Amino acid sequence: MRHRTLNLGASNVLGMLPLDVVNLTYTLGGTTLISNLSFSLGGGGITVVMGPNGAGKSILLRLLHGLIQPASGEILWSGQTISSEIIMRQAMVFQKPVLLRRSVAENIDFVLRCRGGYNPLRRNQLLEQAGLIEKAAQPARLLSGGEQQRLALARALSTGPEVLFLDEPTASLDPTSALKIEETVHKTASLGTRTILVTHDIGQARRLANDVVFLHGGQLAEHAKAGAFFDNPVSHLSRDYLAGRLIL
Numbered sequence: 001m002r003h004r005t006l007n008l009g010a011s012n013v014l015g016m017l018p019l020d021v022v023n024l025t026y027t028l029g030g031t032t033l034i035s036n037l038s039f040s041l042g043g044g045g046i047t048v049v050m051g052p053n054g055a056g057k058s059i060l061l062r063l064l065h066g067l068i069q070p071a072s073g074e075i076l077w078s079g080q081t082i083s084s085e086i087i088m089r090q091a092m093v094f095q096k097p098v099l100l101r102r103s104v105a106e107n108i109d110f111v112l113r114c115r116g117g118y119n120p121l122r123r124n125q126l127l128e129q130a131g132l133i134e135k136a137a138q139p140a141r142l143l144s145g146g147e148q149q150r151l152a153l154a155r156a157l158s159t160g161p162e163v164l165f166l167d168e169p170t171a172s173l174d175p176t177s178a179l180k181i182e183e184t185v186h187k188t189a190s191l192g193t194r195t196i197l198v199t200h201d202i203g204q205a206r207r208l209a210n211d212v213v214f215l216h217g218g219q220l221a222e223h224a225k226a227g228a229f230f231d232n233p234v235s236h237l238s239r240d241y242l243a244g245r246l247i248l
Contacts, residue, residue, distance in 0.1 A: 027071045032071075051221070091164050122158065129184055130151060132150060145177075210225070221237045
């Protein structure tokens with residue numbers, strides 16, 4: 001499939017964009033998990049990455065964030081290959097949160113200090129948005145699973161990322177936490193943070209996506225604006241997935 005940049009009509013176009021993924025291939029233990037993948041992203045908004053289990057969604061996020069290296073192909077942020085400087089302008093939240101053995105507030109403070117100084121006002125704003133301000137002094141690892149994920153997202157946002165990667169951020173969470181995370185993601189994207197989110201939740205994808213990258217077997221099956229993807233998908237794989245049919 002020929003890749004193209006989708007114009008999403010965002011108010012802010014980041015200096016890191018467009019993102020161009022060109023003939024990307026990733027192998028592990030002799031098995032090809034991503035194969036000749038090409039697509040481009042421009043503008044702002046939320047890109048949702050979807051596909052069945054084993055499609056390569058989480059691997060793609062890790063490649064884009066520079067956590068693992070491709071076997072071949074290119075990942076270009078505004079024409080530049082991934083560097084430590086580019087990674088510092090991004091943040092990622094994993095499906096299972098990893099928190100410091102500190103209080104809720106100190107998890108945010110630690111990142112703020114690493115990024116230039118202690119800022120209690122900024123920290124409290126983030127905790128308020130996450131619905132955790134009343135638990136600021138509590139040990140972070142005593143939070144519920146949903147609260148821990150909300151803290152992980154708040155901590156990621158404390159870096160002021162230009163690009164935010166989210167890997168199944170609401171999987172298995174209670175509805176209250178899932179809603180809070182969706183609200184935060186939507187607001188963050190509306191303020192100019194380019195967001196790339198992996199989810200199996202079709203309802204969530206409909207609520208959040210500006211465009212959809214659909215993967216199958218490590219290859220691009222479809223890339224389209226959200227309305228077109230959900231209402232009139234081109235690929236039969238996309239149609240089967242949205243209809244709840246098994247994809248082999």
